[in-house]
Amino acid sequence: MTSTPQPPVAPQRPVSSTHHCDTRTDPWEWLREKESEEVLAHLRAEDAYAKAVTQDQEPLRQAIFDEIKARTVETDLSVPARERGWWYYARTEEGSQYAIHARVAATDTGDEEADWTPPVLTPGVPVPGEQILLDGNVEAQGHPFFSLGGLDVSHDGTRLAYAVDYSGDERFTLRVRDLTTGEDLPDLIEGTFYDPQLTPEGDRVIYTVVDDAWRPEKLMVHVLGTDPATDTVLFTETDPGMWLGGYSSPDGKDLLINVGNSEYGETWIWPGMDPDVAPVMIVDRELRLLHQALPVILDGERRLVILHDHEAPNGLLSLAPAAGGVPSEWTTLIPTSNEVKLGGLEATSTHLVLSVREDTTPRVWTLPLDGLGTPAQAAPSTPLLEVPAVAGGTQARAVVPVTIAFRSAAFESPYLRLTRVGDLLPAEVHDVRASDGAARLLKTTPVRGISLDDYAVHREWATAQDGTQIPLTVMHRRDVAADGTAPLVVYGYGSYEASMDPVFSVARLSLLDRGVVYAVAHVRGGGERGRDWYLQGKKLTKLNTFTDFIDSTRWLLEHGWGQPGRVAAMGGSAGGLLMGAVANMAPELYAAVLAQVPFVDPLTSILDPELPLSAMEWEEWGNPIEDPQVYAYMKAYSPYENLRAVDYPLIAARTSLNDTRVLYVEPAKWVQALRQVSTSEHPVVMTIEMDGGHGGASGRYEGWKDRAWDQAFVLSAVNARSLVPGAEKG
Incomplete structure (x- = not known):
């Protein structure tokens, strides 16, 4: 007789905190102690429990993984892109997890079309004259995780700066490779951020470092061959609510330095990346503009083209003097x-x-x-x-x-x-x-083994409770009718003005082939309908994001795109917050909720400015430390704060130990609290990748396994494990 798996129970060790005369008590805040052996043992127990509960889904997971693999052309390469005398491309090989970055020399014949026509390379066939810049499979050897944080080649083509992460915490090791020998230089800098850049001469490298809250804080300049301890600070941003970045001008001569948040920014330019010249501000943050500025040459004169939102929420394009100035001095383009x-x-x-x-x-x-x-x-x-x-x-x-x-x-x-x-x-x-x-x-x-004519995709419009029209993208096999009998999976995000734009997914076909209708709800808080669509789903209008998703689900059911009782919801990160909120607000609508790296304890996180990125979040959610109205509003929707005694659906949270964007502790606490209050018999599970970050495990095959896990979970919940007739032919 097989015993029923029992979930791990974390001891309650209440910790209280008071803000705006309101005291909250958290029984599981101690799970934040990442280095604690007790915490690590508990996390491993959670993962083991999830494995036990979903063990019967393993054959389905394997079948989906095999389908993804069979449909993907594993040995492939990108179209070469020309840059300064070379054609650059990336290629993959069957059986290898990571891409190989390479180049071949370009030729100049004087025929513009011929010179800018990419060479035709055949996947799997050796490329004459190929030079491998970096092989991700070689770099990953001996490491449980590998992620590439950027590549940059010097203008003369002789040096490569690259950044690698071996743990998933998005702290990178910066190295520089001599492309004439293929050997790395002695220069090695730990703890950098994404996208290192070589200066035009190739003798210096510009990199970013983050502060304790994981916010990009400084731009540094390292002279090759010198001690990194002597590196120069090019720019420092002290405001904890501002993000710092640097990128080359289109002609590659200057460095543009941008600091900003979701509401306004500031831009500086470092002329010529000259060590004897200081950066110059061209758009002041005091203008309170969201903007992007690029230098251009017009009739021999250097000018600025600025895309900005001055009295224009959807943006306008202006021409400005090289020194920048103010919008009243700019010409509208x-x-x-x-x-x-x-x-x-x-x-x-x-x-x-x-x-x-x-x-x-x-x-x-x-x-x-x-x-x-x-x-x-x-x-x-x-x-x-x-x-x-x-x-x-x-x-x-x-x-x-x-x-x-x-x-x-x-x-x-x-x-x-x-x-x-x-x-x-x-x-x-x-x-x-x-x-x-x-x-x-x-x-x-x-894509192998399928006919895309077997599938359909179209746009629908749901009506929100306040009358707003919500765009939906609906996908299904053509032989699946809107007759109210199909299983339905609804995906959403709805934050940071990020849009869930059309994108092809081989993995998603495995859902459709099992008769699932897959819908993306383009809810407020995203950017699909312009700036106002975002503004209607942030700060003190955030509830619109959640009610839009619920209203979209109900609309789909009312119009025959799903069968009640066979509906699953999916979302990740801020979309995981959405999942937690809709599970609290409308648990009866969903048979299952899959929350990937879910931001389900936002109030605790944003109340602590020492936590990664918390201060940066004030422009998205409001500042609950200073504003009692924001505090009360966030507390009213935070998933962890609003659990109640109802029949919750089947719930799975997926997280990673080294995620620095949404800490593992949020779902770890959430699942403990869910199990205590839920009046249903549906299990609540949490998987944790012990060697991964915000995107889970690294490598394309590991990514396919993650997608297979997600799909097997929701397919099992909506009773759609088997391929529909005809799908076997693909």
Whole structure:
């Protein structure tokens, strides 16, 4: 006789805290002691309990993993991109976890089209003249975790700066490789952040370090061959609510330094990355602008193009003097619009490239530099690449959503590298000539063993309780009807103005092949409908995010896209907060809730400015330390604070020990409290990756295993383990 697995019980050791005359008592705050052997033993027990409870799902997990593997072309390579005399690309090999980064020499014939046409490389066939820059599989040897935090090649092509993380905590080791010998230089700097950059001469490397709260605080400059203890501080940002970053100007000559949060920022420029010249401020934070500034050359004169939100929530584009100044001194290039959100700015030697959002999804516009800011200025090209005009769904506004995004372009390139991808459109890589928009398809991501004609995707619009129209993306096999009999999985995020844009997923097909309707609820707090959509789901309007998701679920059920009792909800990180909130607010709607690295104890975290990123979060959620209204509002929705005696659905939390964005302690405390109050017999489980970070374990095969675990969990909960007839043929 098999005994029923019993969940681990963490002892209660109450700790009280008082804010705004309100005292909260937390029985499991002691689980935050990450180095404690008692805590580690408890976490391992939680993982073992999850394994025992879900043991019967292992065959399904293996089947899904096999499906993902069978459909993925494992030996593949990216389309080469030209930069300073080389074609750079990444390739993967069957059986290998990580990408290999490589290059081959480019040639100059004087024929512009020929010189900028990527070489045709065949996956699995050796590339003549290939130079391997970095092999992730070699770098990962002997380490339980591996993540690459950035690569940068010097302008002369002889040095490579790269950053690696071996634990998942996003603290990187910075090294520099001599590409003429393939050997690493003695220079080694521990504890850096993402994206190191070599200066134009290649004799110095710029890197970022974080403070104790994991906030990027300083930009440092290291001279190769010297002791890192003598490195120079280029820039320091002392405001705990501001994020610091540095990136090269489009021509690669200057360093742009940006500090900011979700509401305003500041930009400095370091001319020529000259050690004898100090950075100069070009957009002051006192202007309270969200913005992006790029230097350009117009008629031999250096100017600034600034994308900003002065009296323009959806952004406008302006031309400014090289010294910056104030908006009243700037010339408007593209005015603001209620229908189009201007979201990003890049430049080549001849064109501006704008990433915009219209009709909820990303597009790309271009604007020639020739005549910019004069009466002869051309209208922006809108958009590059065609959008498939295929109707679907039940409403007049139901057009198949497709993402078109700018990927890269060398400063001197006549071509822009763009991608086009949809939920059922494998990613395409296009080169588009900036001068006339002529496009050439370079690659479509290969997928094996399926016919995408067997699936359907369309846009629907749910109605929120306040009358707001919420966009939904609905996916299913074509032989699954909206007759109220299908299992339904609803995914959501809804924070930080992040949009859940169309993206192709091989793994998701395994859900659809089991008759699942998969829906993405584009709830308020994201950026799908412009800046106002975000503002309606942050700070003291955050409840809209949660009620939108619940209203979307109910709409889907009312319109036949799911069967009551066979509905699962999924979300991660801030989307995990969403999962915890909807489980409290509408537990009867869901058979299961899957919360990935869930932010389920936000009030405790944000009340402690010493915790990673807490101070940065004030611009998203409000500051509960200073504002009693924010404190009361957050306490009213925080999942951990609002558990109650109801029949909770089956719940799984997934976390990682070394996650620095959402600490493991949040789900660890949450599952303990859930088990105490739930009146149902559904188990509450938590898995923990002991050698991983915010994204879980590293390596593509480990990632596939994670997706298989998630899918097996929700498929089991909605009684949809078996392939539907016809799906076996793919």
